[in-house]
Amino acid sequence: MxxxxxxxxxxxxxxxxxxxxxxxxxxxxxxxxxxxxxxxxxxxxxxxxxxxxxxxxxxxxxxxxxxxxxxxxxxxxxxxxxxxxxxxxxxxxxxxxxxxxxxxxxxxxxxxxxxxxxxxxxxxxxxxxxxxxxxxxxxxxxxxxxxxxxxxxxxxxxxxxxxxxxxxxxxxRPGYVEVLRDYYWRHREEVCDDCRRRMERNPLRVLDCKAEVCQPIIEAAPPILNHxxxxxxxxxxxxxxxxxxxxxxxxxxxxxxxxxxxxxxxxxxxxxxxxxxxxxxxxxxxxxxxxxxxxxxxxxxxxxxxxxxxxxxxxxxQGIPVPPLPAPPVFLAHLGDAARREAVRLADALRQAGIGVWVAFGERGLKSQMREADKRGARFTVILGEDELARGVATVRDMAASGQIEIPLEELIPWLRERVGP
RNA sequence: GUGGGUGUGGCCUAAGGGUUAAGGCACCUGGUUGUGGCCCAGGAGAAUGUGGGUUCGAGUCCCACCAUCCACCCCA
Missing domain, CATH: 3.30.930.10 (Bira Bifunctional Protein; Domain 2)
Structure with a gap:
């Protein structure tokens, strides 16, 4: 509730x-x-x-x-x-x-x-x-x-x-309102209650009336354009x-x-x-x-x-489409404490470089992080694990192509900027 | 302000008055060491809008209220 x-x-x-x-x-x-x-x-x-x-x-x-x-x-x-x-x-x-x-x-x-x-x-x-x-x-x-x-x-x-x-x-307008009043006065028995009231308070509005009985009266009413x-x-x-x-x-x-x-x-x-x-x-x-x-x-x-x-x-x-709003093209997955620390640094550096990044939160398995990367619609998932860390590289997976390569950490920013840069 | 329709997990839907309210989507976790989509398994999530009433028994029937939708009015 x-x-x-x-x-x-x-x-x-x-x-x-x-x-x-x-x-x-x-x-x-x-x-x-x-x-x-x-x-x-x-x-x-x-x-x-x-x-x-x-x-x-x-x-x-x-x-x-x-x-x-x-x-x-x-x-x-x-x-x-x-x-x-x-x-x-x-x-x-x-x-x-x-x-x-x-x-x-x-x-x-x-x-x-x-x-x-x-x-x-x-x-x-x-x-x-x-x-x-x-x-x-x-x-x-x-x-x-x-x-x-x-x-x-x-x-x-x-x-x-x-x-x-x-x-x-x-x-x-006052002259026209008079003409309209005269006209409605002659038809006062035929129009709806609302319109009789409108004639007093807000005469032009009778022209806007949707009541059935008023339609023929409105059709034949003197048009303002003639006045x-x-x-x-x-x-x-x-x-x-x-x-x-x-x-x-x-x-x-x-x-x-x-x-x-x-x-x-x-x-x-x-x-x-x-x-x-x-x-x-x-x-x-x-x-x-x-x-x-x-x-x-x-x-x-x-x-x-x-x-x-x-x-x-x-x-x-009418089914008119609109362009999607930009979302971070890069998802950053990490495995282990050391890699997470490096991921924090890397995400910061990527954003400073104008590259949008979504960093995984929590300590989770890679499968879980990959699932998330997919749902977030990332173009590239950067994977940082103990392996990569030891060799000073990151694994970069192209989500649509389902292929991945290793990029030395110091080349990562230019590499990504070239593909998804601002 | 007036009239009509509708209220069941986040969303959609099921339950001929009779057990612990069922299913789908979505969500989470697994399906061997660190890899998304498809598939499979499991999990979490609802005292059925609220309050009365009828009944041995109400998600189901009745009343009221609330909310929402649609329409009148009027307008964006």
Whole structure:
């Protein structure tokens, strides 16, 4: 009977899964750097109010998914449910508006949401995050999209679906919301209870409703794209023009509205098949009003967050392979006290020389040590016994070829370095 | 927060209400002096999620709780 187990919705990422994590994050970081993004690390917890104001009090994330606690000083803190609010806070707090604009930042790490876990959904999960701050050019929108796009392509994905929409800005959205309200008012008897409530609190979200009865209503609803102001329409048109220029296929989805309040203009998600009902592997968009809401100078911004667990799930489901992590190529077996002392010295010298070594522990028979060498996947097993010691040599066995030769101890390092060296 | 499925060694699986809960994988040790994989032998490892109840008797039936999985909601 286990005394302790991991908290609900968390997971242990075991060694056998690490090749996926290593590969995904390494690819993501490489692509981000290549496009000029610099790394920023922000705290895992922040003032609760930062998220409440940044994400929006009417959102599910803030209403019911935050891990909030009071610390010993009486401050209300919250484990970050996303990166953007913290990154924008850091931009403001560190006066990054005086740097050459825009500032392009990436982050990787855990985020936390109190949800009921299910396939592809966890309470602690990990995101790879990109933000471009201080730039209103739709080229910035394009760039976060293409870096993410290239990440999926580099990883080897096929059949991903890019969903794109524009949700307007404070100038045009209120007008559209009115049009939508009128429309829903006329259909108030036909839509679900949730949507009647949504019309009051968070009108755009009705477009996202999955209820059967609402589907025909949504289909016939006035699309927001017909109600964008000139600026938003122009922005969206240029973004689409660039996407077409690059030949990046996407699906216009006028129902895509996103759960966070801060989005303006561009919103997008990428969906993957085969990972359960939670198909979104990333989501993002533009948030031109966020910096001001957080007390900073007016600063346009656009960003994206990719869920690493979901990427890995989708890779496994699609059978996408990842390179193995390097393990020590040399296993050092020893027999007897004197040989063990020499083995300790030798292992130290090999590692100093940059050669990875696994040294056998304990006093065991050679058979046992050979079995271990095999399981550890060593390319060479170096055997040091009394015999070898007396003659100043080591037996080196090539595990795959099943052949072995003796090498004088003083030649061992160069001999191995030549074959497995750094 | 709601609904459904599932809980037997580390993992997978067996046990028609009736002996000391069986097997496979993995793990460890041997199979002549110091040699891995295949094979063989042996070993260690579980009071069957927890607590009640029904019964002469419960891994098996009932209830509750917990955990987990899937789905709703929402999202990464």
């Amino acid at each position: 286990l005394r302790f187990q991991r908290p609900t919705g968390t997971q242990d990422i075991l060694p056998e899964d690490q090749p996926y994590w290593e590969h995904v994050t390494a690819c993501a970081v490489r692509l981000a750097r290549q496009a000029g993004f610099e790394r920023i690390d922000v705290p895992i917890f922040e003032a609760t109010d930062l998220f409440a104001r940044g994400i929006g009090t009417a959102t599910d994330v803030v209403e019911k998914e935050m891990y909030t606690f009071t610390d010993k000083g009486g401050d209300s803190l919250t484990l970050r449910p996303e990166f953007t609010a913290g990154v924008v806070r850091a931009y403001i707090e560190n006066g990054m508006h005086v740097r050459p604009q825009p500032v392009k930042l990436y982050s990787v790490g855990p985020v936390f949401r109190y949800d009921r876990p299910q396939a592809g959904r966890f309470r602690q999960f990990h995101q790879f995050n990109l933000e471009i701050l201080g730039e209103q050019d739709p080229l910035a929108d394009l760039e976060v999209m293409t870096v993410i796009w290239d990440l999926y392509a580099t990883l080897g994905f096929r059949n991903l679906s890019f969903q794109l929409n524009s949700t307007g800005c404070p100038r045009c 964008l102001c000139d600026e938003c329409a122009e922005h969206f048109a240029r973004l689409r023009e660039y996407l077409d220029l690059l030949g990046r296929p996407y699906t216009l989805n006028h129902r895509l509205v996103r759960g966070l309040d801060y989005y303006t203009k561009t919103v997008f998600e990428v969906w993957a098949a085969g990972i359960g009902a939670q198909a979104a592997v990333c989501g993002g968009g533009r948030y031109d009003g966020l910096a001001e809401v957080l007390g900073g100078p007016p600063t346009p911004g656009v960003g994206v967050a990719a869920g690493i667990e979901r990427i890995i799930l989708a890779m496994k489901s």
